[in-house]
Amino acid sequence: MSSKGKRKGFNFPHVYIMFLLVMLLVVALSWVVPSGQYERTVDPETGIEKLNTDVFNYVEQKDAIGFMDFFSALHNGVVQSADIIVMLLFASGALYLLEKSGAIAAGIHTLLRVAAGKEKLIIFVLLTVFAIMGTIGFGEGGIPFIPLAMAVVMGMGYDRITAFATSTMGLAIGFTAGAVNFYTTGVSQSIVGLPIYSGLTFRIISLVIFIAITIVYILRYANKTKADPTKSIVADEYLEHLEDAKTATYEEEPFTLPRKIALLGLVAVLVGSAYGAIQLGWGMPQLSAVYAIYAIFLVIILRLAPSEAAADFGIGAARLLPTALAIGFARSVMILMTQAEIIDTAVHALAGLLSNTGSIVTLFALFVVVIFFNFFVVSGSGKALILMPIMGPLGKILGINQQVMVVVYQFGDGFTNYLWPTSGGLMAALGMSNVNYADWVKFSWKLFMILHFAAFILIIIAQYIGLGPS
Template sequence: MSETAKNLKLDQSQEPKSKKKGFQLPHVYIIFLIVMLLVVGLSWIVPSGEYARVADPNTGAMIVDPTQFASGVEAKPITVFDYFKALHNGVVESAGIIVMLLLASGSIHLLNKSGAMGAGIQALIRVSGGKEIGIMLILAFVFTLMGTIGLGEGGIPFIPLVVSVAVGLGFDRVTGFATYGAGMMAGFTAGVANFYSTGISQMLVGLPLYSGMTFRIISLLVFFVITAVYLVSYAKKIKKDPNKSVMAEDYKEQLATVKHAQEDASASLEFTTRRKLALFGLAATFIINAYGPVQLKWGIPEMSAVWVMFAIVLVFILRLNPSQTAIEFGKGAGAILPAALAIGFARSVVLLMNQAKIVDTAVHGLASSLQGQSAIVTLLLVFLSVVAFNFFVVSASGKAMMLMPILGPLAQILKINQQVMVTLYQFGDGISNQLWPTSGALMAGLAMVKIDFKAWFKYVWKLQIVLHIAAFILVYIAHLTNYGPF
């Protein structure tokens, strides 16, 4: 393989050279440290409180008993040492997903290093004349399907790949990330078969698992259409005028760099049978890791194992030197470590809130404020509260375990359909996952492809508004049509 072929990967790991203008957000680690300080401050203002926990008859998990809340319970004060220990503990508690990302990144790095990814992207570019938008929409739909089964962080390893494709097709990095992130958001929010939001929430209020699927599919289509129209509009706009990109300076430099690289290496990156087999193996890995959690009840260890198996298969397919492959695997894993740590630091915020025992207080305050309100006001307040609460507790399953035991009985009192309340919860949870900077998965993904959160926010804030409005309209329609069983 020529030196040019080795170097051409349309790799997104290089630092963008865009000129920094105006206010720059601090590094993601600093953001989490600031939010952690905010939690410490709240611990001195918000009184500690705690609900009694009981075993859920459906799942066996310990859930909130909404009838037993104790205010002013003793909580361990957050010391300076506790503040910094939370970083360690957050990373430890997130170790499963972090390790999977390291293993997946190492495997994908091997694919990039071999030239298989670059050759595949070049082949795609050659046949994409006039079809670039269609390719991005197909990819967005694939990630939407991933989101419907709740894959979540499991899709993070694919971010550099889809961004590479977007850059190769002449779009900016944000278009590539939006293809993944906004697509995943649409699917995760609709939650057709998302156990982490829909499944757990339905089980906690006694609904049949994945019941009401027809309405969720309709919601999925609505979210995907809105997301796709927004994505296409932006992609066409920047193609016509690169200055309208939210990363304009970086985008213009990228266009010149990619064009030069393609001209230099187009002849040297042959799309051989072995490289095709390697990419087929990547697709197979993708499918297996989507199928396993849903049909085989896999967890993170099984998904991680598939990535390691893929790396070993690449050694045989591409005839790689085993020892050199091990070295490169480590380099690939190390490249993602800074981004992966963001997931652990995000977890640290929740740990401090739990130590101060202010999470249950916030939930109790929400429930108390809703007493005596009309159904429509309750729906709106709950929706906005879940969106706001998602800033501190991003985990869909974690919030469900805290909120649904409260929202379920509240729905019964106000004669609101339980299925409607579950839908409202999952919509309030899912959309803002691509908005709040406290989302470890979002910040890790942005860091992987060197996209500043400020640039991402410029792209996504209008879409967020439209999606939240559409989501609440869907919730209100569900309420008016008495969607699903009580």
């Protein structure tokens, strides 16, 4: 997960080490923060667990985190993340078949010929496509497509950071706006009793604003580094890449009809997965099935030897193993927090602190709290089940519209999924793309600050206009 070239000064530790350090922090907190629990009930109609915010009790920690508990959490984290991990393994295996067949190279060469002189437009289109994927709830589901988009952007002469940002920031802003994102918008609205996906117009407008901010930021960096490669965050690698491109001779892959059909099949996978997730309620098992079907489709349409294709599928999946472990280790943090029973305590303290503040102060405080809380609990739906039962009643007490509270949750949750080092999805994307975490932070921190500022302005506007359920 490192870029080429020499590095000076402090380097971030390996992602596995970072997760272990955060887990140690949770253990330390478990000795300081008292355990507590809200009363919980299960809605018989929806099956959603709800918190009774009127009943909270401090409890004696039932199961203090022991030595073996700490390390067992790593195993349990991988097991509990199995649905995401398996989907990514299937996707990586299928896309490796496509890559090895030459179809991707042929398609990219053709696209680069068409894109001559239209590089900025291509970046905008790719960013928008990934933003659309994000806004329908593709978080980890969009990760397998990042290397494909990066190959196009780097092929147009931009550096690795520009290429990674084009796709990853698209997912970030789309997931945050969450127009039809069930994992944040849908779950949050169902908890507070709003119609699912209500307030759609406001979220689409927010997405357009986020896209505008992001494309300007990326293109400024892209233009600067293309004009002077030494200003690239990964200058050593970028200069080497440009030098190799000058002397390299490529034998262009013919864009045959079977290869065109194979790439159209990839588009069908993306569209079909989106439709299934939104309209049919598909989860990770169905998405994994789609990639398994696509792999078989590739064997047939590209006339691949079945046994050799099966072996290649395994090789492609194996490339994602380090990333898969990172996703599981991220889940380990939540496992330890749950065992320590300190999540409800933190939420209860938050409710007490904000109960006597004004609406704007409360909105800002909640926005910051969700951002911070996302460091420990990355799951959008899981965090919604913890926080929305508190934020909903708190909004009623202070006269804040429930739709506004949902927006606060969404905007606080989404962006930092692509910034905090505890995000398994981000670490997966970095690993697949050979981008160093420190380089990513160096590029993106200002952009995330701007986006969070814009998001809070939108929250204030939503409160001012009394954003309703329509």
